[in-house]
Amino acid sequence: MELDAKATRALNYFIPQMVSISKSGMVQVGILLVFILGGLYALVVQIVEGHIVTGMRDNVVWGLYIANFIFFIGISYAGALISGILHLLRVEWRHPIIRIAEIITIISTIIGPAYILLCMGRLDRLHHLALYGRIQSPIIWDVLAISTYLIGSIIFLYLASIRDLAALRDYPFKQKWRKKLYRFLAISFNGNAKQNRFLERGLTIMSAIIIPLAVLVHSVLAWIFGMTLRPGWHSTIFAPYFVVAAVFSGTGVLIIALWVFRKYYHLESYITKIHFNYLGIILMILGALYGYFTFSEYLTSWYGSETWDMEVLYKLFDPHEYWWWFFFSAILGVALPVLVILIPKFRNINSITAVSVIAVFALWVKRYLIIIPTLETPLLPLQDLRPEYIHYTPTIIEWLLTFAGVALFCFLFFLFSKFLPIVSVVKGEEGTNYAELRKKVMQRVLKRKIKEEKRKASQKLQHI
């Protein structure tokens, strides 16, 4: 495939980074592997000893694992939505960020559901889900939605990477496996007009279908809670609330990932301040929207004053229980990103990344607060029970598996960056086409204006 000078330069910049690893990189990968091994150890302990090694009991049956599940599915959502929308709108500045966003989607859609498996007591009965699953159950909807979403995201990422894969196929790599792999994946793409047309059609379809699919996936996840008659869950706004929270946290993770790769691979010329500014503004708008949903949700519950709802709210507002976490997740974690990005003086790459970190942590805490206080407030009064049956405390096993999930997320990201440039190298032709289109539109507008002015002038002359 023929490459222009810019693409060749970019390819030559990325390939050495793909085939080698620095000493500091090896240390970082080593640290990630230590966390992953810690998680594997915790997994073995949990399988051998059973769920008694977790903090989950008869009463609080969901804990850290489900919070992690919602968190990862949430961040997966932003990747799909941002890359889908930006592609559909042919936004010029999307190229450096679109692949990172898609990778976030795929990796987090793989890791998130793994936490469901960790939460299940009888994994040997997993196949019963397929054999005896009931369509009425939101859990089945979730399984269907997430698996369909994952497949869609993989297809989308693959389509968006075909041009780069073709470029890599033609690069003289020393490793044979790379040559074979890229040749297989590039499906004989050479960039001719026909192939470009088919590829663009596929990409447009996938970017259009991935957006409603992503909305549906997170809505289904929200319905698992919303359709359960429990305080703090049974809410009609839970689906849009989850969707907004998901894009909010996902955008935060995308900003963090951009910052990390910008530093790690020195991509200052590819990922510029403008990307951070635009994503920061998206984060700010989503933060405001999320804040509005949060306020609406808690105000409605508080004003209704239903006894059971109030029990949960009192726990959230009690400084001895969850107040500080609530303050961080619902107030500080929302207000700080909005204010810092809103004021131009504070808006720079590092500050946007810093508030993104805060937003992501806040949203993780929020997921924890959705699950635990509600489960600690059963409808029937609990009597003569041990404290751990009433109050949930995550154990070291759960924390190890949580950190392992985060480490695996980073590790898979690292592996992917060794397989494909983290930023799109070869651009499609739609950029030029759109520039031409804009030019044509402007010419038409100008012609119409001139015609109009001429008509007015001739009318004036006739009048005189």
Add this chain to the structure above:
Amino acid sequence: MKYMLIISLATAITAGKGLAQKAVRKTARVQVEYFKGPDKTENLVATLIVKEKRYVPFGEAMLYFYCLNDTARILLDKIKTNDAGKAVLTVSNNPKITKDPEGKITFIVEYKGSSAVKAAQRKMAIRQGDLELSFFQKDSTKSIEVSATETGADNQRTPIAKVNILFYVQGTFSLYNFAKEKTDENGIVQVAFPVDMPGDTTGVLTIVAKIEENRTYGTIEAKGEINWGKPIQPVKEKKRGLGDTDAPLWMVYTLIVLLSAVWFHYLYVVYMMIKIKLAR
């Protein structure tokens, strides 16, 4: 000498303790109730309770049921109590039961005790009464009449005067009291029928009349059914299908349409990939 004294003292204390333990036997109580049901079956229900922190039912204990006549007490039966501490003796048609000249039957229920529980007994004298329930309608007035009688020593029936009769309607889970009246000199009482009461689909109501926990007659019950209530059609439950084996059809169709739409596009994109490969 010193050791002898210590040993004697220890023995005395131990013996004392043993005596004390032997002396602590739980107090028992026997409670006796007499029931005559709507099917005219008469039962004597004895309950044995034992004092722990409070009185609790005592199961697996043998109770002896006697009938007292002029000369002696005749053993009617011996029955073990169940987990609720109850033992039931069927009184109807028992040839061993005799009445005194006043028409009273005197029962004695005895628990003979054990090493841990003290003996207890309860005596109860009852007269055999009966209730007859009938329904009357005069013009638009509907009423219930109950006739209360007792059977004397010579098996002659005489009216029971000035006794409280309670009237109930049978609900799904319990009885609802709607009147309480005393019988007249002829042992008869009449109350207005509760015409606004909801019945079943045909308006049938079950009316229960009772003499309740009376010292002389125990508990006597009579029951009758009549279709004077308001017919109520059963509430039709709207089928949602969420708890059924089969899912609601709209849900199945929605799922099929959504998944088909998405997968059709996926397949189309795969077709595009094939076209890319072929267009090299």
